[in-house]
Amino acid sequence: MALSRAQTNSGESLISSTFASRYVRTALPRFRIPEQSIPKDAAYQIINDELMLDGNPRLNLASFVTTWMEPECDKLIQNSVNKNYVDMDEYPVTTEFQNRCVNMIAHLFNAPIGEDETAVGVGTVGSSEAIMLAGLAFKRKWQNKMKAEGKPHDKPNIVTGANVQVCWEKFARYFEVELKEVKLREGYYVMDPAKAVELVDENTICVAAILGSTLNGEFEDVKMLNDLLVAKNRLIRWDTPIHVDAASGGFIAPFIYPELEWDFRLPLVKSINVSGHKYGLVYAGVGWIIWRNKEDLPDELIFHINYLGADQPTFTLNFSKGSSQIIAQYYQLIRLGFEQHNKHVLTLC
Numbered sequence: 229m230a231l232s233r234a235q236t237n238s239g240e241s242l243i244s245s246t247f248a249s250r251y252v253r254t255a256l257p258r259f260r261i262p263e264q265s266i267p268k269d270a271a272y273q274i275i276n277d278e279l280m281l282d283g284n285p286r287l288n289l290a291s292f293v294t295t296w297m298e299p300e301c302d303k304l305i306q307n308s309v310n311k312n313y314v315d316m317d318e319y320p321v322t323t324e325f326q327n328r329c330v331n332m333i334a335h336l337f338n339a340p341i342g343e344d345e346t347a348v349g350v351g352t353v354g355s356s357e358a359i360m361l362a363g364l365a366f367k368r369k370w371q372n373k374m375k376a377e378g379k380p381h382d383k384p385n386i387v388t389g390a391n392v393q394v395c396w397e398k399f400a401r402y403f404e405v406e407l408k409e410v411k412l413r414e415g416y417y418v419m420d421p422a423k424a425v426e427l428v429d430e431n432t433i434c435v436a437a438i439l440g441s442t443l444n445g446e447f448e449d450v451k452m453l454n455d456l457l458v459a460k461n462r463l464i465r466w467d468t469p470i471h472v473d474a475a476s477g478g479f480i481a482p483f484i485y486p487e488l489e490w491d492f493r494l495p496l497v498k499s500i501n502v503s504g505h506k507y508g509l510v511y512a513g514v515g516w517i518i519w520r521n522k523e524d525l526p527d528e529l530i531f532h533i534n535y536l537g538a539d540q541p542t543f544t545l546n547f548s549k550g551s552s553q554i555i556a557q558y559y560q561l562i563r564l565g566f567e568q569h570n571k572h573v574l575t576l577c
């Protein structure tokens with residue numbers, strides 16, 4: 229092994245590099261910033277050697293996240309690693325690419341966008357951030373409605389299957405929303421739409437369906453959920469909406485099951501997330517959240533940043549982030565088009 233670990237008498241952990249040792253006389257402390265600087269070649273050698281102990285991403289099929297892109301796209305990524313996405317005035321073309329991606333994905337999901345309208349959505353770090361934003365929008369809309377009706381608005385809940393990805397539990401805990409989970413049963417490992425609708429009450433901010441369950445990839449029956457919920461809403465005069473977590477399925481279903489109704493064709497579907505870094509075929513660090521229309525994203529959640537120049541509306545959890553993944557997503561969308569996406573998806577399935 230090119231690296232060895234040692235401990236000083238005081239118990240401090242040290243790292244020595246065999247190959248970089250000609251540059252580095254003393255071992256580096258493991259958890260403290262070293263006192264002295266080292267040559268750049270030494271820093272490279274030490275880090276490169278240690279990284280050899282990581283797994284090989286090309287052999288990692290565990291999390292269905294993209295691990296290979298074409299060299300042309302790698303070049304675009306490399307050329308933009310130093311661009312902070314949030315400096316929208318400085319990098320207006322990158323912002324334009326994100327807007328194009330949002331609109332392309334919204335059209336892919338059949339959002340009802342008029343001729344002169346643009347889609348409502350944003351690029352995120354992944355589906356988890358997208359889900360936090362979607363959940364916040366539902367919570368705020370529900371609170372506004374309950375306040376307007378003079379009703380208590382301190383016990384929101386969300387209905388999901390017990391098969392939801394951990395990010396939903398995170399959302400529930402971080403943003404103080406009760407998670408009401410439909411139990412799975414032997415032989416049925418997705419959310420049962422009828423049971424989900426039974427769990428809906430006046431405090432339900434939305435029902436979340438998954439298109440591509442993390443457990444087994446199965447699509448939940450969003451159409452049946454929509455129809456049952458429409459009936460319940462009509463009966464009780466509620467308007468409980470649906471969110472579709474299409475982290476995996478969002479870039480699969482539109483290409484190989486275009487007839488399947490799971491998206492904005494269903495009236496109660498108000499927002500959809502998808503991971504760009506899964507079947508959007510981009511390296512880790514990109515997701516998308518799309519809202520049906522402007523009314524589904526409460527205005528008070530949108531921040532207007534203007535200290536970097538002109539007014540820029542944003543709705544994200546973080547401020548700064550890299551631009552590369554947005555550019556890479558745009559590359560994949562225009563490079564593959566419908567034609568190649570179909571082929572790619574079919575080889576994956």
Ligand SMILES: Cc1ncc(COP(=O)(O)O)c(C=O)c1O
Nearest residue numbers: 354355356393395442473475503
């Ligand atoms: C259904 C589902 N939702 C959300 C996520 C979280 O996605 P991300 O890793 O893009 O944050 C995953 C990840 O596997 C998932 O499978």
